[in-house]
Amino acid sequence: MKKNGLRSVLAGVTLVSVALLGACANGETDGDVTADPTTDGETSAPVDGETDGNGEATGDWGDFSGETLNVVAAWSGGEQANFEQVTAAFEEATGATISYESFGDNGPTFIQGRLEGGNPPNVAIVGQPALMQQLASAGDILPLNDEVLAAVNENYSQSWLDLGSVDGEVYGVWFKAANKSTMWYNNDIWSEAGADPAAAEEWDGFLEQLGLIRDSGYAGISIGADVGWPLTDWFENVYLRTAGAEMYDQLTNHEIPWTDPSVQEALEVLATLWGTDLVQDGGGQRDFPTSVTEVFGASPAAGTVYEGDFVAGNIADDGNSTVGENALFFDFPSINGSAPAVVGGGDVAIQFTEDEATSAFMRFLASPESASIWVPNGGLTSPNSGVDTSLYPDEISQQIAEALVGAEDFRFDMSDLTPSAFGGTQGQGFWQEMITFYENPDDVQGAMERLEAAAASAYNE
Amino acid sequence: MTDTVATSTTARVGNRSRPSRSGPRWLIIASFLTPALIVLGALVVYPIVFTLVRSFYDRGGEEFVGWTNYVTMFTNETTFTAIRNNVLWVLVAPAACTILGLVFAVLLERLKWKTAFRLIIFMPMAISMLAAGVIFRSMFQESPQLGTVNAALVAVDSVFSDAAYYPGANPRGDAGIEAEAGIIAAQAELVPGEQQNFPLVAIRQDDVPEEAVQAAAAPSAGEGELTGVVWLDVVSGGGGVNGEIDDGERGLPGIRVDAVAADGTIAGNAVTEVDGTYVIDGLDPGVSYRLALPAANFSEGFQGVSWLSSTFINAVVILSYIWIWAGFAMVMISSGLSAMDRSLQEAARMDGANEWRVFTRITAPLLAPVLLVVLVTLIINVLKIFDLVYVIPPGTSKPAANVIAVEMWTQSFGGGNHYGLGSALAILLLVLVLPSMILNIRRFREERRS
Numbered sequence: 001m002k003k004n005g006l007r008s009v010l011a012g013v014t015l016v017s018v019a020l021l022g023a024c025a026n027g028e029t030d031g032d033v034t035a036d037p038t039t040d041g042e043t044s045a046p047v048d049g050e051t052d053g054n055g056e057a058t059g060d061w062g063d064f065s066g067e068t069l070n071v072v073a074a075w076s077g078g079e080q081a082n083f084e085q086v087t088a089a090f091e092e093a094t095g096a097t098i099s100y101e102s103f104g105d106n107g108p109t110f111i112q113g114r115l116e117g118g119n120p121p122n123v124a125i126v127g128q129p130a131l132m133q134q135l136a137s138a139g140d141i142l143p144l145n146d147e148v149l150a151a152v153n154e155n156y157s158q159s160w161l162d163l164g165s166v167d168g169e170v171y172g173v174w175f176k177a178a179n180k181s182t183m184w185y186n187n188d189i190w191s192e193a194g195a196d197p198a199a200a201e202e203w204d205g206f207l208e209q210l211g212l213i214r215d216s217g218y219a220g221i222s223i224g225a226d227v228g229w230p231l232t233d234w235f236e237n238v239y240l241r242t243a244g245a246e247m248y249d250q251l252t253n254h255e256i257p258w259t260d261p262s263v264q265e266a267l268e269v270l271a272t273l274w275g276t277d278l279v280q281d282g283g284g285q286r287d288f289p290t291s292v293t294e295v296f297g298a299s300p301a302a303g304t305v306y307e308g309d310f311v312a313g314n315i316a317d318d319g320n321s322t323v324g325e326n327a328l329f330f331d332f333p334s335i336n337g338s339a340p341a342v343v344g345g346g347d348v349a350i351q352f353t354e355d356e357a358t359s360a361f362m363r364f365l366a367s368p369e370s371a372s373i374w375v376p377n378g379g380l381t382s383p384n385s386g387v388d389t390s391l392y393p394d395e396i397s398q399q400i401a402e403a404l405v406g407a408e409d410f411r412f413d414m415s416d417l418t419p420s421a422f423g424g425t426q427g428q429g430f431w432q433e434m435i436t437f438y439e440n441p442d443d444v445q446g447a448m449e450r451l452e453a454a455a456a457s458a459y460n461e
Numbered sequence: 462m463t464d465t466v467a468t469s470t471t472a473r474v475g476n477r478s479r480p481s482r483s484g485p486r487w488l489i490i491a492s493f494l495t496p497a498l499i500v501l502g503a504l505v506v507y508p509i510v511f512t513l514v515r516s517f518y519d520r521g522g523e524e525f526v527g528w529t530n531y532v533t534m535f536t537n538e539t540t541f542t543a544i545r546n547n548v549l550w551v552l553v554a555p556a557a558c559t560i561l562g563l564v565f566a567v568l569l570e571r572l573k574w575k576t577a578f579r580l581i582i583f584m585p586m587a588i589s590m591l592a593a594g595v596i597f598r599s600m601f602q603e604s605p606q607l608g609t610v611n612a613a614l615v616a617v618d619s620v621f622s623d624a625a626y627y628p629g630a631n632p633r634g635d636a637g638i639e640a641e642a643g644i645i646a647a648q649a650e651l652v653p654g655e656q657q658n659f660p661l662v663a664i665r666q667d668d669v670p671e672e673a674v675q676a677a678a679a680p681s682a683g684e685g686e687l688t689g690v691v692w693l694d695v696v697s698g699g700g701g702v703n704g705e706i707d708d709g710e711r712g713l714p715g716i717r718v719d720a721v722a723a724d725g726t727i728a729g730n731a732v733t734e735v736d737g738t739y740v741i742d743g744l745d746p747g748v749s750y751r752l753a754l755p756a757a758n759f760s761e762g763f764q765g766v767s768w769l770s771s772t773f774i775n776a777v778v779i780l781s782y783i784w785i786w787a788g789f790a791m792v793m794i795s796s797g798l799s800a801m802d803r804s805l806q807e808a809a810r811m812d813g814a815n816e817w818r819v820f821t822r823i824t825a826p827l828l829a830p831v832l833l834v835v836l837v838t839l840i841i842n843v844l845k846i847f848d849l850v851y852v853i854p855p856g857t858s859k860p861a862a863n864v865i866a867v868e869m870w871t872q873s874f875g876g877g878n879h880y881g882l883g884s885a886l887a888i889l890l891l892v893l894v895l896p897s898m899i900l901n902i903r904r905f906r907e908e909r910r911s
Contacts, residue, residue, distance in 0.1 A: 190664065194699010217629075217665030217696050226856045277631075285603050285769055286858035425876030427859040427867075428539060436854050460520060 042287035043156040063365055065355040066094030071361070073125035073347065077103040082374045084259040089373055090364050091171035096357050104333045107131065115140055123361055125175055127165060127347050127413055131252055136166035140349045140370050143169040150425065151366035155386040159245075164348055171430045172348035173366045177383040179404045180233050180308035180413060181332035181342045184315070188326050189218050189303040197330045203269065210278040213303040219280035221273070222302035223446040226284065226289030227430020230307055232415040232423070233343065235434060239266040245409040254459045258452035267437065267444045269335060275441035289314055296321035306332070308399045309381065310343070324396050331403050345416065346383060383410075398446050422458035428452045470556075471507035473904045492835035506625050506683065509891065516884035530885035539860060540886065543868040546706035547893070549775060550846060551783075552865065557783050559832060562790025566798055567820065575624075579795065583788035590785065594852030597781040599852075611765030618763040626715050627668065628761040633694045634706040643756030646721075650749040653685045657752045658705050662692035669693055676712040677736040689750060692737040693714050693788040712737020716758050720750040774854050779864055783848050786842070790835045797831030798824075831903070837897045844894050865890050 075083050080102055087098040103110035114120050120140065126132060135141045140383055144152060156174065166170030183206075185197060190209075193216035211221030218394045224230055240248050242335045243262035250256045251263070275278065278292060280286075280302045281391065288307065292314040295305040305311065305408040312323045321327040331340065349365045351358055364370050368386030375382055385405045392398035404410070415423035415430050422429040433454060437447040464772030519526045534540045538874045539897040555649060565582055571577045605615040631647050638659055639648055656679040676692035692712045694703060701707035718739045720729045728750060731739040744750060768777050805827070809819050825832075847866040854862040865886055873883030 007541060192697055194696065198698075214664035214698065215631075215633075217663050217668065228856060278752055285855045286765070304548075407769075419878070420876045421878050426856070426862065427871055427875070428877065432860060433854070439857055 018230045021153070026429060030145075037375045061090065061094045061360045062097055062356060064360065066174040067095075067125065067355075067357045068097045068099060069357055069361055070099050070101065070102045070121040071123045071125070072103055072114075072121040073123075074103060074107060074127060075106070076104060077380060082377050082379060085377070086370050089369070090361055093364075094360065095359070095442050096263075096361075098361070103200055105119075112136070117126060122353045122355075122358040123349055123351055125347045125349045127345065129348065129417060130173075131164050132164075132172050132348055132357055134461035135350065136171045138167075140356055141171055141352055142352070143171050144173070144362065148173065148359060148362045148366055151363050152258045155366060155368060155384045156449055157383075157385060157405070157410070159407070160383050163412055171183035172350050173362055174346050174348050175365050176369065177346040178308055178310065178342045179342055179381060179400050181237050181403065181407075182309055182311065182329040182400065183304060183306050183332055184292075184295065184311045184327060184329045185304045186300055186302075186321065186326060187328050189216070190212060193218070193303065195303070197328070200330060200333055202297050202337075203272075203335045207273060210273075210304065212386060214278055218300070219294075219302035221304040221306070222280040222286070222291040222294040223274070223283040223306070223438070224286045227426060228286040228434050229415065230288050230291075231405050231434035231438055233308070233391065233413065234270060234306060235266060236343045236411070237332045237341075238269050238335065238412050238415045239263070239414075240341045240343055241332075241335040242266045242269055243339075243412055245341070248409075248411050248414065251403055252411075252414050252454055254418075257447045262266045263448055264444055264453070267441075267447060270437075271441035271444065284435070289317075293318050296327050310396075315426075324394055329396070329399070339408040341411070342404055343411055343413055344404065345413050407421050418455075419458045421459075424457050429458060444451060463829045490609060494497065496614075512884045512887050515880060516888050518881050520879045521879055522880060523806065526881065530882045531889075533688075533882055533900065534885055534889065539863065540868050540872075540882070543863040543865050543886075544889070545773060546863060547844060549863050550779065550843045551840055552748065554779050554782050554843045554846075555836050556792045558786045558839050559794075559836050560790075560796050561787040562835065563790040563825075563828070563832065565787065565876060566794040567824065569794070569797060571902040572770040579791065583783040584793055586788050590848035591779055591852055593785055593847045595833055596851075597777060597784075598769070598853045598855075601777050603765060603767045603769060605765045608768070610768065612907065615763055615765055620761060626670070627661070627664050627713060627759055630759045631663040632662045633662050633704055636660050637695075640671075642762055644753050646753035650723075650751050651687055651748050653687055653744040653746050654682050655687060656682055657687065657689040658706075658753075659689060659716075659718075659754060661691065662693070662695055664693050664713070666693075666695075666697050670714055673711040673714050673737075674735050674736050675708070675789075676710050677738050680738050680740060682740070683742075685742055685746055687720055687741045687744060687750065689718070689739060689752070690737045691718065691733045691739065691754065712862075716754055718755050719755055720744060721753055722748065722750055769853070769855050769858055770861060774858040774862045778849050778853050782843070782846065790839070793835045794828060794831055797828050799826055830904075830908075834901075836899050837904075840897045841894055841901075844890060865893075891905070 004135075040078055056198035071087065073083065080100065087100060088095065091098055101121070101320065107124075107128065108131050111120070111124055111126070111131070132141070136143075152164070152170060152173055156164075160174045160326070161170060164170050164174060167348070183200070190197065190213065193213045195209040197213040198207045213220045223234075236248075239262070242265050243251070247256065247260075247262050251258070251260070256262070274418045280291075283291075287296070287318055291302075291305050292307075292311055294302045296301065296315045297318055298320045310327075312327070315321050315323050315327045331342075333341070349362060351362050364386075368382075368384050368388075371380065371384050372391055374380040375387060375391045376393055378397065381397065381401050381404055383404060389398050389401050389405070392401055418430065425430075425431065430451065433451045436450070437443070467897055470529045507667070515522065516530055517525060517527060519529075535544070567580075569578050569582075571910060572578060599607065600609045601611075603611060605611045630645070634642050636658075637648050638645055640646075645659065645661070649657075658679055660808075676690055679689045682688040682862070687773075689744050690706065692702075692706060692710055694705075694710060698710045700855055701710060712733065714735045714737065716733045716734050717740075718733065718741060719727045722728045727746050728748075729741045731741045733739045741752075764774070768774075772802060795856075801824070804839055805823050806819050825901065845866055846864055847870065850862055850864050850867050869883050869886035871877050872879045873887060
């Protein structure tokens with residue numbers, strides 16, 4: 001112990017870290033530390049959020065030499081390379097070996113198969129909160145231990161804690177987030193029309209700006225209503241703003257019916273846009289990528305398109321506009337003075353095995369250090385409020401992250417939380433009823449009744 | 462071993478030792494049949510029985526629900542539409558394919574290049590249904606820029622009608638003008654000597670002709686004159702006062718302005734100048750007129766038919782099916798034709814029957830068995846139709862185009878997760894296919910007997 005302490009002091013002096021000096025004074029460092037500075041186990045997550053630039057993590061993660069952790073997630077290709085940089089930092093700090101496996105689109109099947117084979121991964125990072133709930137109820141995953149929980153409490157807002165909780169216990173650490181409350185606009189068209197994104201912060205102002213664009217000869221907004229999911233995202237954003245987060249949760253769980261007055265209000269707000277001449281004609285036969293091309297393609301016909309942060313990818317694929325130059329976005333407008341709110345998605349890390357190395361890795365994922373390694377490379381929006389937003393590689397991704405972290409209400413995409421018969425099936429349920437409503441926005445009552453009928457049968461009531 | 466040899470020799474010799482022979486023979490039959498029976502049992506009988514049982518259980522498969530799924534099937538609007546559409550398919554598609562196939566077969570027989578034509582008509586059979594679906598979907602896209610069919614229709618239409626200068630223009634709101642049925646008209650009635658301005662919006666700056674200049678104020682109107690200015694009431698980059706001529710707002714040249722008298726006749730007209738001004742003269746002083754910009758100025762012209770909307774979607778999907786399967790019908794019927802004994806036709810012609818009579822009285826009846834085979838095969842095929850219906854309709858018209866097989870897939874695997882209802886639909890499909898199967902098997906038997 002003495003010897004270790006002495007070595008730590010030497011390491012600490014050479015690297016000059018205040019936190020470190022304090023830790024050494026306590027003489028409680030317990031790892032066999034050689035190169036990396038370590039703080040003691042009591043400060044669960046370093047608050048300074050420093051990385052040393054080489055992708056190495058600072059902070060005390062313990063010594064797990066010789067241990068191997070199996071981590072599985074959906075990421076492959078470039079995302080996998082970035083995530084492996086994150087795991088490499090942990091390997092370097094602790095001596096543990098991390099074997100990463102990608103399960104592609106088959107998360108639930110893959111994990112279920114591994115569980116049945118008696119060979120669960122140590123940590124899985126999954127995109128479906130419902131899967132986390134299911135695994136937690138079945139007792140396959142473990143609630144976060146106190147140290148990890150402390151790190152999560154420190155770095156995440158309440159919304160993310162709630163999203164990671166099952167029956168009051170926190171199981172998940174949200175590592176990656178997606179912002180589905182972004183309104184993308186073609187700045188060439190907006191400035192020619194004299195429309196001002198700053199004036200579109202509020203729904204009525206937003207409609208006014210779209211009116212200016214219509215007057216200038218372009219459609220105000222393009223909507224791809226060929227499939228239902230962009231429309232359900234519209235509804236979710238409006239509902240979160242008009243009814244509030246609590247009602248949103250209740251509607252998600254079908255504790256209130258779809259015939260509730262709050263649903264009516266949200267649909268009526270949507271009807272002030274859908275079906276008006278602000279929207280480009282022919283939405284019912286336009287798929288989503290085409291709606292992006294209508295705004296950012298070679299011969300744009302509309303000024304604005306709504307969807308999540310992934311629209312940046314569609315714009316890049318199309319290649320006629322440049323994100324950050326003429327392709328910009330603003331947050332989904334507030335309605336009746338609602339506070340900043342974001343509908344989104346994300347990937348949550350869950351723990352299958354109870355051992356120190358796994359817990360340390362979870363703690364690492366909950367700390368700003370881990371995300372700070374990936375963030376500068378692009379492609380990761382971190383829900384971790386400890387991550388310095390100046391690390392983002394460009395203004396757009398920084399703006400997306402700030403909206404996400406700064407949102408007072410964050411809610412997961414409702415259609416991903418409802419039974420798939422209701423929220424994820426082409427040609428029926430939430431998707432189809434929103435298409436029907438898009439085609440005929442006057443029929444609010446009928447839409448509510450049909451949604452309720454579809455929900456009732458899907459929730460098996 | 463020796464025993465088998467012995468029995469086979471005795472069998473050849475005579476049929477005295479029948480009992481000893483039947484044992485091994487039974488074994489041989491069994492050994493040949495068992496593999497087939499196992500495969501059939503595992504892949505045909507078991508799934509059918511399991512599906513039948515499953516169709517009486519609920520979504521999760523835990524609770525026995527009796528006939529509920531079958532009742533749902535006919536009461537739920539979505540599934541009922543699917544069943545109704547299947548009926549439509551069965552009535553239209555096989556008959557259309559067979560008739561077309563017959564026409565092709567009979568007509569092509571007389572052609573010199575018949576093999577080439579047959580090949581072309583049969584070619585769609587070589588394309589996968591999915592790919593054919595994608596082709597038809599893009600062909601029938603609504604936008605003339607994307608869909609071949611509408612592009613052709615619009616091209617034909619544009620030959621006969623002139624393109625408007627300012628398609629899609631709208632009147633500026635609250636400026637005393639309104640749009641009705643494509644015409645932009647002043648709300649007030651004027652007497653000569655007065656002025657009427659037309660501030661318009663929804664025209665792109667790029668679409669204003671190059672010769673257009675800054676809009677001028679309306680010229681003063683003399684006796685018997687009505688004047689005004691038609692301009693684009695939008696400043697590039699924003700700003701300006703709505704309804705007023707601001708700096709940077711250009712006149713719209715080439716727009717025809719009509720002075721409409723109370724009885725609806727056009728008393729005079731003028732065309733706007735490069736600064737947007739117009740002067741209509743020769744009007745009766747003291748009579749009031751309404752000024753209007755006729756629809757020809759703004760008409761976007763024929764924009765194509767919304768083929769993939771719920772109104773036409775079934776027609777489009779069935780058409781794509783016919784495109785593929787008419788070739789199959791033609792080949793089957795052609796082979797029937799070539800196998801036919803021609804002496805009857807010859808005899809009829811000798812007796813003075815014309816070609817139509819020969820066809821209706823002799824060729825067609827002789828072809829009847831072939832036609833029946835084609836029709837029944839197509840009916841079975843049509844009942845199971847899936848790919849085309851899955852691929853062609855866009856989201857808005859998916860419910861209108863639904864068929865049983867697609868609905869079965871959606872309910873079970875497409876996210877519905879309702880294996881009970883899915884199984885019930887599968888059983889319905891089986892029951893519907895059965896009559897045509899039985900008909901086919903009977904016919905085969907009859908053929909063998911004769």
